[in-house]
Amino acid sequence: MALTACGSSSDDQPESAAVDSARLTGAPAPLADLHSQASRLLDGGADAFERRLEALRGYPVVVNKWASWCGPCRYEFPFLQKQAVKRAKRVAFIGVNSDDNDDAAKKFLRDFPVPFPSYKDPRLEVAAVFNAVQAFPSTAFYDSKGELAYVHQGGYSSEAKLAADIERYAR
Numbered sequence: 001m002a003l004t005a006c007g008s009s010s011d012d013q014p015e016s017a018a019v020d021s022a023r024l025t026g027a028p029a030p031l032a033d034l035h036s037q038a039s040r041l042l043d044g045g046a047d048a049f050e051r052r053l054e055a056l057r058g059y060p061v062v063v064n065k066w067a068s069w070c071g072p073c074r075y076e077f078p079f080l081q082k083q084a085v086k087r088a089k090r091v092a093f094i095g096v097n098s099d100d101n102d103d104a105a106k107k108f109l110r111d112f113p114v115p116f117p118s119y120k121d122p123r124l125e126v127a128a129v130f131n132a133v134q135a136f137p138s139t140a141f142y143d144s145k146g147e148l149a150y151v152h153q154g155g156y157s158s159e160a161k162l163a164a165d166i167e168r169y170a171r
Contacts, residue, residue: 014078028059028089037117038116046128063093063095064094064096064140065137067100069100078159093116096126097121098124135153139151139156141166149169
């Protein structure tokens, strides 16, 4: 598998997917709370992130660390968009926008809207909570007991590979 460098672009970039809000309707309250903060950047750092994880106990959680300047992040984001909508009533998704600036991140989220918020992480303190400081992007999987099950370092090359890891680790 060839990895793309963070600054590069790809001619076969997957297209951004629209969020079908009708598919979010009826989600349990903790997941609906995430959906109500769709595509927002949240303050609060590692403490707020850890409180959110605690509030999501009972649900598997997928956490994606991304940055607007990262080519592989841009490549895989449509996969996250689709999986977050598909699993909106069973699995929690949270973003972590690391080592980025707010204006660029907000523009990125306008281009790639998601039904979940992202925590601002300018100094990688949130990423450190789930052992994902080094690689961009990184995706962490928590089980429904709140235990960190797996961290995928680097980007996903296909939606199918992301979906397989969600099935395997986010239980």
